[in-house]
Amino acid sequence: MTEFSRAEVCAAAIADAFKDDGEIFASPMGMLPMLGVRLAKLTSNPDLVISDGESLFLGGVPPLFAKADVVEGWIPFRRVFDVVAYGKRHVMMGATQVDKHGNQNISAIGDFAQPKRQLLGSRGAPGNTVNNRTSYWVPKHNTRVFVEQVDIVSGVGPARAKAAGPGASKYNDIHRIVTNLGVFDVKGADDTVRLLSVHPGVTVDEVVENTGFALEIPTDVPVTREPTESELMIIRNVLDPKNLRDREVPPVASTDAGASK
Numbered sequence: 681m682t683e684f685s686r687a688e689v690c691a692a693a694i695a696d697a698f699k700d701d702g703e704i705f706a707s708p709m710g711m712l713p714m715l716g717v718r719l720a721k722l723t724s725n726p727d728l729v730i731s732d733g734e735s736l737f738l739g740g741v742p743p744l745f746a747k748a749d750v751v752e753g754w755i756p757f758r759r760v761f762d763v764v765a766y767g768k769r770h771v772m773m774g775a776t777q778v779d780k781h782g783n784q785n786i787s788a789i790g791d792f793a794q795p796k797r798q799l800l801g802s803r804g805a806p807g808n809t810v811n812n813r814t815s816y817w818v819p820k821h822n823t824r825v826f827v828e829q830v831d832i833v834s835g836v837g838p839a840r841a842k843a844a845g846p847g848a849s850k851y852n853d854i855h856r857i858v859t860n861l862g863v864f865d866v867k868g869a870d871d872t873v874r875l876l877s878v879h880p881g882v883t884v885d886e887v888v889e890n891t892g893f894a895l896e897i898p899t900d901v902p903v904t905r906e907p908t909e910s911e912l913m914i915i916r917n918v919l920d921p922k923n924l925r926d927r928e929v930p931p932v933a934s935t936d937a938g939a940s941k
Contacts, residue, residue, distance in 0.1 A: 684907050686860060686932050687925035688915055689879050691716045692907040693863050697815050697856040698770060699724035704813075705763055706730050707771040712928050713817045714744060716858075717772070718919050719911060731755060744920050764804065769812040770855070773805065777830040780873055780893035782854045782866035784809075784816060784835030792832050805834035810841060813853040819928050821859035823892035826873075839871040860929050861887050863904055868896030877904040881932060 694716025698706055706728045708717040714733070718741050721728045730738050737753030755763070763769055776799055777785035786805060790796035808814050814835060818825055833840065841852035857864040857873065861882050868874035874896040878887055884901050907915070915925070 682906060682909060682912070684912060685926060685929075686879060686881075687712065687929035688907045688912060689904055690858060690860060690929055691719055691915055691925060692911055693858045693877075693879075693904050694772065694815075694817065695720035695724060695911070696905075697772070697858060698728060701725060701728065701770050701813070703727040703729065704768040704770050707769055707812075709771065709773050710817055710928075711744065711924055712819065713772040715915065715920055715925060718744075719914060722914055722918070723911060741919070743918065744922075744924055761807075764807050764811055767812075770815070771804075771808045771812055772815040772817055772858075773808065773835065775816045775818055775825065775835070775857075777825055777827050778816060778818065778857065778873070779827055779830045779837070780895075781839045781871055782837030782857075782873055783830045783833045783840055784837075785830035785832050787832040787834045789831055795831075802832075802834040806836060809836040809852060809854065810848045811851050813855050815854070815856040815858065818857065818859040821861040821887070822890045826891040826893065828893045837871065838866055842871070861890065864895075872896055874898075875901055877902045879904045880906060 690712055694713055698717055698720040706717045708714045717730060721730055721741050732738060732748045735754060735756050736748050736751050737755055738748050739752035740750035742749045775784045784805060786800045787802045788795035788798050836852060837854055838852055841849040854866045862878040863876045864873050865876055866873055875887060878884060878901055880903055884897060
């Protein structure tokens with residue numbers, strides 16, 4: 681039996697979210713999204729265009745947070761906005777809150793006029809979600825994140841985009857939501873969040889218990905695929921030899937037998 685950790689399952693699931701994109705600029709925000717995107721670049725989608733997260737397009741695929749080894753282009757910050765507005769791009773963002781219609785909040789918790797907690801602000805979320813394919817990564821799936829209605833809409837879900845008109849909905853594409861428990865999309869009835877798979881060792885009941893709204897759940901929920909031997913070799917020896925991934929998604933004793941060393 682192949683031994684793998686929950687973080688490695690998540691990395692493979694993130695890679696799968698990018699596998700059919702073809703030649704497109706992948707913009708992962710965060711450590712696990714970066715790991716998954718670079719895994720996709722080395723396996724299922726070699727045409728992905730990746731950057732160092734600052735200003736360089738990479739020709740090679742270095743380990744996480746390592747200095748770029750092969751540089752093939754320059755993308756200063758001002759040009760990022762051109763890509764957001766007109767380019768082929770798939771961004772994977774974080775989310776402090778996600779609601780049943782796939783709206784995302786990274787701005788603040790509480791009333792907009794007097795929030796209880798200030799967060800990042802909406803930043804690029806509105807532009808990303810109306811212009812580019814967008815996915816979300818949630819390392820701790822719980823009812824504080826998955827709520828009936830987000831306090832403030834930063835990232836726009838499909839129902840809200842359609843209500844705003846074709847200018848907002850034409851390119852709105854909330855592709856995947858990957859969490860430490862499973863994989864989801866927003867293609868349920870009335871543009872609601874739908875469960876696509878549960879990770880190995882996770883039950884549907886566990887997902888339901890940790891979600892603050894009614895999910896659309898198919899009759900037979902598959903298990904998220906296990907990472908292959910080749911993917912595990914790449915993750916452990918090439919992309920993340922320092923095992924940073926387990927800091928973000930700690931091993932689960934019952935499912936991560938012999939988790940990666």
